Amino acid sequence: MPLEKHLEKLLPLVQKPARYLGGEWNAVKKDHDAVEVRMAFAFPDIYEVGMSNLGLKIIYEIINGFPEMLLERVFAPAADMEKLMREHSLPLFALESLRPLREFDFVGFTLQYELSYSNVLNMLDLAGIPLYSEERGAGVPLIIGGGPCAFNPEPLAPFFDLFLIGDGEEGLPEILQHWVALSRNGASKEEVLASLAAIEGVYVPGFYRPRYSPGGSFLGMEPRHPAAPGSIRKRVLRDLDRSCHPLAPVVPHVAAVHDRGVIELFRGCSRGCRFCQAGKIYRPVRRRSPETLQKIAREILRNTGYDELSLSSLSSCDYPGIAQLLEELNREHQADKVRFTLPSLRLDSFSVGVAEQFHQGRRGSLTFAPEAATERLRRVIGKDISEDDLFTAIGAAVAAGWSAFKLYFMIGLPTETEDDVTAIISLCRELRRRIRSEQGRWINLTVSAATFVPKAHTPFQWEPQLSMEEVEHRQGLLRQAARRQKGLKLSWSDPGSSFLEAVFARGDRRLAPLLERAQQEGCRFDGWSEHFSLQRWLDLFAAMKIDPGEYAYRRFDETEPLPWDHLKSGVSKKSLLWEYHRSQEDNHSLEVQR
Amino acid sequence: MNRIRFRFSCGKEVRYLSHLDLLRLLQRAMRRAGLPLAYSRGFSPRIRLSLAAPLPVGVTASKEYGEVFLVEPLTPASFRRRLSAQLPKGLLLTGVVVIPAGVPPLASVVNAALYTARWKSSRPAPAASLLQKALDKLLAQPAIMIRRFGKSGKMSKQDIRPYIYSAALLPSPGGEGLQLRLLLQVGSQGGLSPSRFLEQLALAGDYSGGERAWRIHREGLYIYQENLLDPFPEGGEVTDG
Numbered sequence: 001m002p003l004e005k006h007l008e009k010l011l012p013l014v015q016k017p018a019r020y021l022g023g024e025w026n027a028v029k030k031d032h033d034a035v036e037v038r039m040a041f042a043f044p045d046i047y048e049v050g051m052s053n054l055g056l057k058i059i060y061e062i063i064n065g066f067p068e069m070l071l072e073r074v075f076a077p078a079a080d081m082e083k084l085m086r087e088h089s090l091p092l093f094a095l096e097s098l099r100p101l102r103e104f105d106f107v108g109f110t111l112q113y114e115l116s117y118s119n120v121l122n123m124l125d126l127a128g129i130p131l132y133s134e135e136r137g138a139g140v141p142l143i144i145g146g147g148p149c150a151f152n153p154e155p156l157a158p159f160f161d162l163f164l165i166g167d168g169e170e171g172l173p174e175i176l177q178h179w180v181a182l183s184r185n186g187a188s189k190e191e192v193l194a195s196l197a198a199i200e201g202v203y204v205p206g207f208y209r210p211r212y213s214p215g216g217s218f219l220g221m222e223p224r225h226p227a228a229p230g231s232i233r234k235r236v237l238r239d240l241d242r243s244c245h246p247l248a249p250v251v252p253h254v255a256a257v258h259d260r261g262v263i264e265l266f267r268g269c270s271r272g273c274r275f276c277q278a279g280k281i282y283r284p285v286r287r288r289s290p291e292t293l294q295k296i297a298r299e300i301l302r303n304t305g306y307d308e309l310s311l312s313s314l315s316s317c318d319y320p321g322i323a324q325l326l327e328e329l330n331r332e333h334q335a336d337k338v339r340f341t342l343p344s345l346r347l348d349s350f351s352v353g354v355a356e357q358f359h360q361g362r363r364g365s366l367t368f369a370p371e372a373a374t375e376r377l378r379r380v381i382g383k384d385i386s387e388d389d390l391f392t393a394i395g396a397a398v399a400a401g402w403s404a405f406k407l408y409f410m411i412g413l414p415t416e417t418e419d420d421v422t423a424i425i426s427l428c429r430e431l432r433r434r435i436r437s438e439q440g441r442w443i444n445l446t447v448s449a450a451t452f453v454p455k456a457h458t459p460f461q462w463e464p465q466l467s468m469e470e471v472e473h474r475q476g477l478l479r480q481a482a483r484r485q486k487g488l489k490l491s492w493s494d495p496g497s498s499f500l501e502a503v504f505a506r507g508d509r510r511l512a513p514l515l516e517r518a519q520q521e522g523c524r525f526d527g528w529s530e531h532f533s534l535q536r537w538l539d540l541f542a543a544m545k546i547d548p549g550e551y552a553y554r555r556f557d558e559t560e561p562l563p564w565d566h567l568k569s570g571v572s573k574k575s576l577l578w579e580y581h582r583s584q585e586d587n588h589s590l591e592v593q594r
Numbered sequence: 595m596n597r598i599r600f601r602f603s604c605g606k607e608v609r610y611l612s613h614l615d616l617l618r619l620l621q622r623a624m625r626r627a628g629l630p631l632a633y634s635r636g637f638s639p640r641i642r643l644s645l646a647a648p649l650p651v652g653v654t655a656s657k658e659y660g661e662v663f664l665v666e667p668l669t670p671a672s673f674r675r676r677l678s679a680q681l682p683k684g685l686l687l688t689g690v691v692v693i694p695a696g697v698p699p700l701a702s703v704v705n706a707a708l709y710t711a712r713w714k715s716s717r718p719a720p721a722a723s724l725l726q727k728a729l730d731k732l733l734a735q736p737a738i739m740i741r742r743f744g745k746s747g748k749m750s751k752q753d754i755r756p757y758i759y760s761a762a763l764l765p766s767p768g769g770e771g772l773q774l775r776l777l778l779q780v781g782s783q784g785g786l787s788p789s790r791f792l793e794q795l796a797l798a799g800d801y802s803g804g805e806r807a808w809r810i811h812r813e814g815l816y817i818y819q820e821n822l823l824d825p826f827p828e829g830g831e832v833t834d835g
Contacts, residue, residue, distance in 0.1 A: 012652050012806055017610040025622070025682050251622060253608075253615055305622030305680070336625065337639045 003090065004098050010084045018253040019047035020081065022073070022095030025251040026303065028060070029096045030070040032103070036180045039063060039071045039106035040094045040141070044119035045525070047075045052258035054312060055110055055147060057246040059168055065244070069176055072096040072104075073250075076119045077126070079524065079531070085126060092127040101127035105179065107141045108172075109160075111149030114504035115497060115527035117156060121519040124159070131516055133161050133206055138189060144175070150203075151234075151281050152456035152564035155504050155511035157205035161193060164201050165567055166234030166281075167267075169243050171201045194227035201235025203567060204228065210509050210563070218508055220561040233568045240267055240286035245296045248303040260308035260341070261300045263293055265322075269314035271346075273371070274382040274583050275413065277455040278314055280571045290325050297329055301338060308339045316342040317349040326357035343367075348389040355400035365404035365446065366397050372413060373423035376590045380415050380583050382459075387427070391434055394443070398435055404444040411474050411492070412452040412466030415587050421474045424449070425481035428488055446489045449478055451498035455505050457569040459579035462556040465502040471495040496534030500526060502552035508563035511551075514544045595632060596664040597693040598673055599700065601826065604655040607684025613648035620645075620660065623680040629673065632663035646700040646815050646825065647707060647780040650787050655812035659825050661693065661700050691826055700825055705781045706759060706818035709788045713772040715807035720799060725772060726763050728799025733761060738794060754794070757786035759818065761795075774808075777822075780815070788812075 011017035022029075032038055041059055043050030050056060056073065063071035072094035077085060085092070091100040101107050107129070109120050121131055124143070130136050133143065142161045145153055150163045164171045175196055182192045197204045207228035211219040223230060237243055245264065252259070268285035269278065288296070297309055309329075316322065322342075329340050340357075345368050370390055372378045378385065394405060409424050428445050435443050451471050454463045466474075475492045482490045504511065518540055525531035541548045556562065558577060565573065604616075611619065621641045624631055633639035646659040670690035678687045713719040720728075732738065737753040744750060757779040764773040774795075778786045789805030796804045817823040 011610060017652070018615065021607070021610060023607045023683055025619075025626075025680075251619075253611055253619065255615070255618065302626065305625035307621075307625065337633050339638075 003093055003100065006088060006090055007093075007098065010081070010088060010090065013084060014081045015078065016047075016254050019075065020077065020095070021253075022098070024253050025305075026248045027096060027250050028064040028070070030064070032070070032097060032099065035070045036068040037070075037106070037176045037183075038104045039069070039108055039176065040074050040101050040104045041071055042074045042101075042107055042109045042120075042123055044076050044109060044111075044116040044123060045527070046078055047252070048254055048256050050075045051250070051252040051254075051256040053110065053112070054246075054262055054264060055168070057249040057262070058244070059108075059172060060250065061246040061248065062169060062173060062244050063176070066173060066176075068180065069173070070096075072099075074101060074107075074123070076123055076525070082122075082126065082524075092123055101141065102129060104141045105183075106144055106176070108144045108146065111145050111147040111153065111156070113527065114149060114501045115532075117504060117515055118518050118523040118526055120156065121159065121515055122524055125519060131159050131519075133158060136161070136189075142179070142189075142192070146172075148277060148281060151277070151567055151569055152505065152507070153203075153205070154210075154509050154563045155507040155515060157509050158512045159515075160205060161189075162196055163203040163205065164235060165203055165232055166201045167237040168235070169237045171199065171235040174199055175202065194225065197225075197227045197229065200233060203232045208566070212510075218561055218563055221563070221566045231566045231568055234281070234570055236284075236570070237267075237286070240264075241288045241292050245288070245292075247296065247299040249300070251304050251306075258310065260310055261297075261304055261306040262310045262312045263296050263300065264288070265293060265311055265313040265316055265319045265325075267313070270318060271315060271384075272382045272579070274380075274459040274579055275371075275410070275452060275455070277458050280457050280576075281569045282314065283570055287319070290321060290328070293325060294328060294332065298332070301333065301336070307337060308341060310341045310343055312343055315346050315349075317346040317354060322349075323353035323357055326354065330357060345369075345393075346385075347393045348385045350393040350396065355396045355402075365406050365444075366402050367406040367408065368393065369408035370427075371408065371410050372416075372420060373409060373427045374420050376587070377413060377416060377420045379586045379590055381410075381413055382579070382583065390427075391431065394431060394435060395438060398439050398441060398443060402443075403441060404446070406446045406448060409447060409449050410452045411449050411478070412471055414452075414460060414463045414583070416466075416474075418474065418477055421477050422481045424478060425485065425488070429485065432487055442487055444487045444489075446491065447482070449475065449490070449492040451493050451495060453498055453502045453505055456562070456564045457571065457576070459576045459583060461506065461562065461576065462558060462580060464555045465499065465552045467553060468495040468499050471498070494529055494532065494534075496537075497526060497529070497532050499548070499552055500532075500534070500537055503548045504551075506551050506556070506563075508551075510546065514540055514546055517544060595695065596667045597661060597695065597697075598664060598668070598670070599659060599661050599691050599693045599826070600673070600677070600687060601689035602658050602660070602681075603686045603688055604649060604653075604658060605684035605686070606654055608682065609652055609654045609684075612651055613645070616649070617643065617645065619682070619685075623677060623682075624662065626680040627676040629662075629676060630664045630666040630668065632665045644699060644701050646704040647785075649812060650789065650810070653709075653788070653810045653812055657688070657814040658812070659700055659704070659815060667692075689826060702782060703817050704815045704825060705779055705783060706816040706822065707778055707780045707785075708813040708816065708822075709774075709776045709778065709810055710764075710813060711774040711776065711788060711792060711808040711810045713803075713807060714809040715803050717803055717807065719772045719807075720801040720803070722763060722772060724799055724801060725774075725795075728795050728801070729761055729763060732795055732798040733758065740790065740794065754786050754790065757784060758791065761791070777818075779818075 063069050074094045093100050144162050145160045146164045193204045207225035208221045209224045266287040268282045270285050371383045454460050631641050642663040674690045738755045739751050742752050759777040761776045788810050793804040
């Protein structure tokens with residue numbers, strides 16, 4: 001039975017069947033026989049999450065812009081759909097052509113965060129593609145990975161043929177073009193990979209062998225193929241302003257999590273928050289000019305019909321002239337009732353000028369991320385904002401009409417004490433009181449407390465994560481302090497999933513067999529609380545005789561080789577170390593002052 | 595204020611969209627088309643678009659209706675040309691007409707939906723005689739009580755018999771499968787979905803194969819008083835075809 005007929009039978013039985021059918025506005029459907037290379041872009045989460053991803057929109061438009069290439073989308077099927085697909089032996093397929101993934105030349109996974117790894121393997125399994133690179137020969141798609149987690153992809157290394165580290169705009173077309181030429185000449189898989197390994201940003205994990213001491217310490221990565229460079233420098237797109245920005249993104253049929261248009265103001269971040277991986281791996285800061293952005297906004301709105309456009313970046317308030325840009329955009333699109341939003345707000349650069357540019361949709365809330373509640377801890381983590389910044393920013397927003405705010409904090413940051421934790425609530429209390437006395441209004445606060453996860457390529461990559469028990473204890477302190485506080489809502493992350501995230505964030509290749517086993521045991525959607533089971537993972541670690549604490553809880557030695565040392569983010573290990581030491585000195589000097 | 599009523603069909607490509615998905619899709623298509631849309635007032639202005647009656651998920655349709663307000667007059671032909679160019683595969687605009695002020699909104703007057711259901715399951719269909727018996731039995735009941743779950747999860751019992759205007763087995767041309775023709779109530783005064791009806795029919799006939807065994811198509815929406823009235827006004831500026 002052809003896949004489409006089969007699908008027709010299954011779709012009435014699942015929730016939101018439109019997730020699996022494609023056919024949306026701006027979707028690009030190309031003839032498979034009329035192109036020279038076919039790639040499926042796999043997002044290891046459900047449609048609504050994946051369709052919000054900017055990277056997908058960028059790559060989709062770039063690759064489909066080449067007449068000789070096609071790129072289709074595939075998302076992780078939800079549990080009900082997966083069950084039916086397995087019962088009916090229906091292979092995972094791409095949305096545009098409804099063709100099985102096996103029929104593509106490349107399957108590219110975007111690795112957005114560690115808890116999607118089980119979904120990556122599950123999607124390969126559902127596609128009927130052998131999990132391990134070495135089990136895949138000719139006629140099987142090459143499996144390629146990218147995205148932030150490709151900066152330490154070691155736990156996934158044996159499953160992938162290659163990774164592209166860094167910006168994909170130029171690197172991916174180059175890879176596909178190379179492949180076309182190589183496959184025309186009948187190159188073997190090894191020859192293909194050897195040739196691709198020469199492309200800047202390409203990492204072929206199979207060309208490297210990790211070495212371990214008899215005691216099990218990681219000793220370093222050893223090239224074992226003549227084509228393998230000693231280290232891999234990330235790919236950097238030099239000129240963002242002139243590079244392609246998606247202008248006609250697919251308009252999802254099922255409402256996406258972020259159901260709106262998006263323009264990327266700049267890439268990279270000039271701030272030096274020491275816990276933040278994005279701040280390091282997306283360097284240097286590259287901006288688009290206001291003129292380019294206005295043109296892009298106009299095009300996107302015309303091509304999609306969205307009534308909301310998000311001005312995205314790691315820290316949009318840091319865009320020089322953000323207030324003028326918002327003003328221009330508002331003026332141009334006022335008649336069409338377009339709403340412009342900023343996803344991430346900086347406390348110290350959020351001004352009255354910016355606040356006044358949000359004319360509409362003021363009923364929502366604004367989000368700020370102080371991360372830590374005391375001046376000392378903020379200094380330690382490199383978040384250079386003061387309490388005054390917080391009061392000023394919120395005050396400006398309240399004056400402009402807002403009354404609800406979301407504040408992001410972290411628990412378990414290096415050097416954090418119990419006082420730092422309870423200070424979160426006293427800070428919120430003080431903030432509410434101040435606003436009340438200055439502006440005569442009570443504001444509503446939602447405090448979200450995430451758990452600190454040490455990440456590769458950051459100054460805190462050597463730091464241990466706080467134990468789950470201790471995280472729970474501190475979350476308890478927070479809840480207690482917040483009890484009976486009016487106008488204050490508290491949410492926190494599950495300590496178990498943050499723990500797993502930390503294990504994989506600093507993991508090495510020895511975790512791969514565990515991931516394979518996890519997929520077999522039914523681990524899926526670990527980032528979703530309704531699917532995540534800590535116990536199942538702990539049992540797996542025990543069964544595989546792996547101590548997860550070695551990855552999450554251990555203070556890595558400053559002299560020891562790290563599993564991601566051969567992947568160069570552009571920020572040297574030396575300067576990360578210098579930053580790390582500086583955070584300790586900052587702490588010291590502040591403690592002396594006290 | 596200019597009010598436009600339009601008619602469209604929904605093919606299999608879009609049959610799995612929910613009512614909200616479809617509304618959002620049409621609104622975005624209208625914005626792309628650059629129509630002079632009228633917006634509601636308030637903090638979050640919305641396009642003043644309404645559909646006559648939600649189409650159940652999974653059902654295709656021949657004649658659905660919507661209404662939208664514009665701030666400037668537009669000929670039906672121009673409206674149609676501009677919007678048609680922005681509709682995805684599966685959605686087809688089949689008619690546009692300008693509605694004078696004072697006509698009550700469609701959603702408040704449309705009260706009947708005509709469906710056809712064809713047996714599609716690979717399972718053998720019940721014999722026509724059995725189905726006819728089931729129909730007779732069901733329709734002879736003075737009341738058909740079903741359980742309904744409200745939004746709060748509260749269960750209530752409801753009589754759906756008044757919502758069935760007619761239900762008949764169609765003679766199948768050349769023995770080409772079974773076909774049912776259902777005229778059911780829809781709208782603000784209460785209604786019944788075709789799948790609910792087919793469930794009840796299967797219960798009455800004691801055969802297996804409820805709603806999922808049938809492919810359902812909505813032929814049209816009507817204003818049902820003594821006769822079935824088409825929502826497009828007689829002599830209106832209909833552009834068809």
